[in-house]
Amino acid sequence: MLSSRHLAALETLLGPSGLVLDPAARAAYETPARYAKGVAAAIVRPATTAEVSAVIGYCVREGLVFVPQGANTGLAEGSTPDASGQHLVLSLERLVDTxxxxxxxxxxxxxxxxxxxxxxxxxxxxxxxxxxxxxxxxxxxxxxxxxxxxxxxxxxxxxxxxxxxxxxxxxxxxxxxxxxxxxxxxxxxxxxxxxxxxxxxxxxxxxxxxxxxxxxRPRQTAAALLVPRDIDAVLPLLCAFEAQAGTMLTAFEGMSRAAMERAIAHVPSLPNPFANGIPDYAVLVELTRAWSPREGEASLDETLQEIAGQLLEHDDAHLADALFGPTTRMWTLRHALSEGLRASGPVLGLDLSFRRRDLARFRTEAVAMLATDFPDYVLCDFGHVADGGTHFNLVGPTDPDRRAALREAVLTLAIDGYAASFSGEHGLGRAVQDAYDRFTPRAVQDYSAAVAAVFGRGSASIRLAPATSSTPSCQDFR
Amino acid sequence: MLSSRHLAALETLLGPSGLVLDPAARAAYETPARYAKGVAAAIVRPATTAEVSAVIGYCVREGLVFVPQGANTGLAEGSTPDASGQHLVLSLERLVDTxxxxxxxxxxxxxxxxxxxxxxxxxxxxxxxxxxxxxxxxxxxxxxxxxxxxxxxxxxxxxxxxxxxxxxxxxxxxxxxxxxxxxxxxxxxxxxxxxxxxxxxxxxxxxxxxxxxxxxRPRQTAAALLVPRDIDAVLPLLCAFEAQAGTMLTAFEGMSRAAMERAIAHVPSLPNPFANGIPDYAVLVELTRAWSPREGEASLDETLQEIAGQLLEHDDAHLADALFGPTTRMWTLRHALSEGLRASGPVLGLDLSFRRRDLARFRTEAVAMLATDFPDYVLCDFGHVADGGTHFNLVGPTDPDRRAALREAVLTLAIDGYAASFSGEHGLGRAVQDAYDRFTPRAVQDYSAAVAAVFGRGSASIRLAPATSSTPSCQDFR
Incomplete structure (x- = not known):
């Protein structure tokens, strides 16, 4: 529990600008990019490594819990305090001298x-x-x-x-x-x-x-929107691009129709690039290279059109259509997906990662499961399919029990069925604490906690997602 | 100490082909790629993960020391037993089922x-x-x-x-x-x-x-031998190639004259590619790309010649000469360097790694130091300069005290002077135990040992390079 003695000591360590106590000013530090606002005991803002060291040493000696926070843009509730009002936020925003x-x-x-x-x-x-x-x-x-x-x-x-x-x-x-x-x-x-x-x-x-x-930085960029024949054609198309374009291939981003529809509906300035209607699934493919075209050399746009053209004519017919145009316009669509989703209704967002060979099979199985058991939710997935990553977003009712059942069903299918990860690229935080407790192998949890304890020698109290606590957090120091 | 009881138990676990006891047959497992032959108590060769588990569990319970060994190609004495005759070699050569x-x-x-x-x-x-x-x-x-x-x-x-x-x-x-x-x-x-x-x-x-x-696999490869104006021109040339060739740049290997001379003298079939005499320093540069040349597109050889041509004409004159030819011939020279060195005399080999900006400065300083303090040794360095790596080889007298002094002088200059690594890519083993004890920061050693102990729970006896033991080895399990 933070006392006035603690606050005075922290102010002595950091000076008056090192503490944020005013409730209005604190809100930015207490509010995550997603999920609910927490309540901090105080915000401490060291400006140097020496001050970080002094604050952390003091907190450990006094038994104060703190949550490190960078720019607070994370999506896993890893950088904000819980609702208890007991945690300090250790903001690193002033650490910018180098x-x-x-x-x-x-x-x-x-x-x-x-x-x-x-x-x-x-x-x-x-x-x-x-x-x-x-x-x-x-x-x-x-x-x-x-x-x-x-x-x-x-x-x-x-x-x-x-x-x-x-x-x-x-x-x-x-x-x-x-x-x-x-x-x-x-x-x-x-x-x-x-x-x-x-x-x-x-x-x-x-x-x-x-x-x-x-x-x-690359000197040339070209992009296209690919329309695969169906979801099973996405991986063969990726393999073809990898074989043909090699290291020029810099992005291969999958987008579902439901996600694209919401982005185009929400962003007035965003044109619908698909003359024949939005397809069930599309892929933004991007090539880049380090040099400008040399004399007699094809531009990167021409190279991309040539690769896509061969695929369009190929007997296996994995590619149904391909649209070319300015690279920035393609990315504007891709980057509008998240915003479009959130504007269309409450989102349950899962950051899943698969062996990429499993991605289409999982999606097909999940779509069938959702149609049967959760017809009131709309799947609006998109993501980094070349890495096996998918932002598996579901838009629908906010009833907590129903959402919990939905989350449980998707995670169980993904992890038990395909050895997927419940955190492809968003890291660990309170938002995935339950998944960590449930799905991360017990032995991995135990060894991780034991390794973490090595670095907290002297405090003997770092907790890595303890399964027994009622309000644990992966990143809290206790 | 290995007893007949232990041998009988190990044979029960692994079957007769799982043990190598015959001294003649053991030699291959006891002899490292470099440095002196050791003596093993026995060689155990499990064929499955289950057998590896059984053997390791047994060794830990019985207090038997074992050294894991793969193909025994390492250069740091990490996979062979010491001279004590007390260590088992745990060969993994039969683990090939998957x-x-x-x-x-x-x-x-x-x-x-x-x-x-x-x-x-x-x-x-x-x-x-x-x-x-x-x-x-x-x-x-x-x-x-x-x-x-x-x-x-x-x-x-x-x-x-x-x-x-x-x-x-x-x-x-x-x-x-x-x-x-x-x-x-x-x-x-x-x-x-x-x-x-x-x-x-x-x-x-x-x-x-x-x-x-x-x-x-790339579908096109091109290579050249670059002659930089001097050692300080190597890094600017690398930066120019990185900017011009981007991800097509796949190798940038430095070779000193002394190393090239020895390779050319030793390998009769290896022609001297340098018509004007072997230069003080040369760089093997390689470009590759995933595709074959498209219609109207320059071949990769032409692209490489164009980049090199621009550098030859450039005012800053970092590039003095460039030789083109078959890629395999260039690599034959590069790959003959180690063998040429060893054929020319006893080699003290150091696997150093620097921030690449420091590499030329270190080399210049080291050359001056060697000329003054160790004129009886010849520097025959070569290596992966794009990564800051150098195989800093010295050919000269075998007197142990003199070699120890030389090694100490070079390591001190590299590590104390430039925060270099004494093991860029060869890993840890008995050959660098002294450097680990001396140069790896004490705190890093302590935390590493504590983390290692976590994984040996139950044995409580893994030792990571303990400074106090007389015959420690980084990879021994005790």
């Missing part, structure tokens, strides 16, 4: 609070970027802590692939600061402790600084 | 003992391959355990980037078998325990099965 770019090394070292947009703005004049493409503007620390993926994972991979070094503060009584690698691309001189903190969602400690590999 | 390829998923699941060459032979008819390019033919389990890199890391990354799932046997009294992910590309539903076993060099357990992502 943004160092090394163009020859093709790396950037940034404080945890620096936003993706700020990093990319700084990289742009050098022709570089961090190619993690998301529908939000998260902080680099949060991106590393949740191991974000995104729409160009197919080509560039996730944050884990880009993180070359971390500075972290451990949840122990000393607020121990650890530097885990110095930005080397190859380093097998120790075991990969750093990897625990990537995607660790704050369980092992708080990330305060990140070194990432960055890439050259 | 080799499943899923072309649509672009994944392969293989038993730990399957060789890279066998996997690639099975993938070849599908136009796929695992693009980890090495000078040896390791087993997949060993590749994952050491997180191998190789000559095409620049484009494809290391084993960590490819491992989508692992089956491991923990060093506890039960020989616990854990499955860590089922081949999903995206999975943040638990913390990344799997990552501890990749590059863990057997400290956390023994890998028995691996699921890897595989890639489409």
């Amino acid at each position: 943004l160092d770019i090394d163009t020859a090394d093709r790396t950037a070292t940034v404080s945890a609070g620096v936003r993706l947009s700020a990093l990319n703005a700084a990289l742009e004049p050098h022709g570089l970027f961090l190619p993690i493409d998301l529908g939000a503007d998260p902080s680099l620390g949060g991106m590393a802590a949740t191991n974000t993926g995104g729409a160009r994972f197919l080509r560039y991979g996730d944050m884990r692939r880009h993180v070359l070094g971390l500075e972290v503060v451990l949840p122990d009584a000393a607020g121990t600061v650890l530097t885990l690698s110095h930005g080397l691309r190859k380093d097998n001189a120790a075991i990969a402790l750093r990897q625990l903190f990537v995607g660790g969602c704050g369980v092992f400690g708080v990330i305060t600084k990140v070194t990432v590999e960055v890439h050259h | 080799l499943d390829i899923d072309t649509a998923d672009r994944t392969a699941t293989v038993s730990a003992g399957v060789r890279l060459s066998a996997l690639n032979a099975a993938l070849e008819p599908h136009g796929l391959f695992l693009p980890i390019d090495l000078g040896a033919d390791p087993s997949l389990g060993g590749m994952a355990a050491t997180n191998t890199g190789g000559a095409r890391f620049l484009r494809y990354g290391d084993m960590r980037r490819h491992v989508l799932g692992l089956e491991v046997v923990l060093p506890d009294a039960a020989g616990t078998v854990l499955t860590l992910s089922h081949g999903l590309r995206k999975d943040n539903a638990a913390i990344a325990l799997r990552q501890l076993f990749v590059g863990g060099c057997g400290v956390f357990g023994v890998i028995t099965k691996v699921t890897v992502e595989v890639h489409h």
Whole structure:
């Protein structure tokens, strides 16, 4: 329980601008991007690694629970307090002092609070970027802590692939600061402790600084909307594009008719690109390359049209239609899907991931199950099918019991039936606590908790999703 | 100490073909690819995961020390016994029952003992391959355990980037078998325990099965030998190729004159490609792409010549010369370097890794230091400069004290001066035990040992490079 003595001590550590107590000002820190608002005991905002260390050490010694928060753009309730009013929010938004770019090394070292947009703005004049493409503007620390993926994972991979070094503060009584690698691309001189903190969602400690590999921006982009014959044709089309376009293939995003209809209905400026009506399913395919067309060389648009043309003429008829046009217009449709859904009604959103060979079979089975057992919900799925990822969204009634039954039915089919993941790219947080307790193998939970305890030595009280507690949270430190 | 009772029990577990006792037959398991032969108490060769589990459980309960061994191609003395005659070798060479390829998923699941060459032979008819390019033919389990890199890391990354799932046997009294992910590309539903076993060099357990992502083979390849103006021009040339060629750039391998001279002198069939004499330093640059040239499109050879031509004419004059020719001939030179060195005299080999911006500065400083303090050694370095990696080889006298002083001087300059790694891609083993004890930060060693102990629960006796023991080994289980 936070007392006035604690507040005075925290203010001494951080100064007056390091604390947010005013209820109106606190709302932004208490309200997640999705799900319900929580109530924080207070917001603490350290501005340096030393201050993060001091705050964490103090909290551990005093038994205060804190929730680390980056840009608070996460979708798993991992960065906001619960309703108890007992948790501190440890905001890292003031941790922005470092943004160092090394163009020859093709790396950037940034404080945890620096936003993706700020990093990319700084990289742009050098022709570089961090190619993690998301529908939000998260902080680099949060991106590393949740191991974000995104729409160009197919080509560039996730944050884990880009993180070359971390500075972290451990949840122990000393607020121990650890530097885990110095930005080397190859380093097998120790075991990969750093990897625990990537995607660790704050369980092992708080990330305060990140070194990432960055890439050259492509100089040519081309995109098309593909209409597969049916859902089973999506994977063969992907394989054909992978074989034909190789590393030029940078996105292959599936979109269901229900999702596209809602986006087009909701965004007035968004034209319907499909002259023959919105198809049951479409795929946004994107090619990019590093260079501009050389003399006599086909433009990337022509290359894309050639590949699609061959597929249209092919006997197996996986491809029913293909639409070409400005790349930005295609992405505008893709990026409008989430917003269109939310505008159309209450959404139950699941962030599932499959072996990609299982995706179509699961979807077909799920559609049949939904038609029988949950006809009052509309499936509006879309996602990163090339990685086996799908944002499996269902729009329909808000009755809590019914939604819980629906969620249970989908998760059981996906995980028990196909060894899927209930968190493809959104990380861990209260929103998936029940799934973690239920579906993550018991042995993995036990070893994870034991490993987490190693980094909390001195506090002996980090909890990784304990199944027995009534209000646990993956990222809470107790 | 291994007794006849132990041998009888192991034979009961594995059958007669599961044990190798004959001294002559044991030599292959006791002799590392480099460094001195050890002496094993016995060789045990389980053929299934269940047998691995049974053997490990038995060893832990009986206090028998074992060293896991894959194809025994490692260069860090990580897979062979020491001279004590007390250690069992746990060979995984019979673990070859699984080799499943899923072309649509672009994944392969293989038993730990399957060789890279066998996997690639099975993938070849599908136009796929695992693009980890090495000078040896390791087993997949060993590749994952050491997180191998190789000559095409620049484009494809290391084993960590490819491992989508692992089956491991923990060093506890039960020989616990854990499955860590089922081949999903995206999975943040638990913390990344799997990552501890990749590059863990057997400290956390023994890998028995691996699921890897595989890639489409390129359809076009072009290569050139670049002669940079001097060592400081190498990095600007790399940056120019990265900007111009993007993901077509698949290798950028540095080679010193001393290394090239020895290869050309040693391999009679290897012609000297340099008409004007072997330069001080050369770079093998390789481009590949997924498709064959389309109509009107330049061949990849022409593209490479065009990029090199522009660099030759550029005012900054980083590129002094460029030689074109058959790709295989270029790689023959590159792959002959190690052999040429060893044929020319005793080699002190260091597998260093730097931030790539530091590589040339370090080399210049090291050359000056060697000229002053170690003029009797010749630097014959080569390596993966695009990743900051260098095989920093020194040919010269074998006097142990002098070699120890040389090693110490180079490591101190590299690690204290440039935060380098003493094991870029060769993993951990007895050969770098002293460097681990000395240079890996104390806190990282302590946390690593504590995390390792979690997986040995029940044995409470895994040792990760303990600084106090007289004959420790990173991968020994005690």
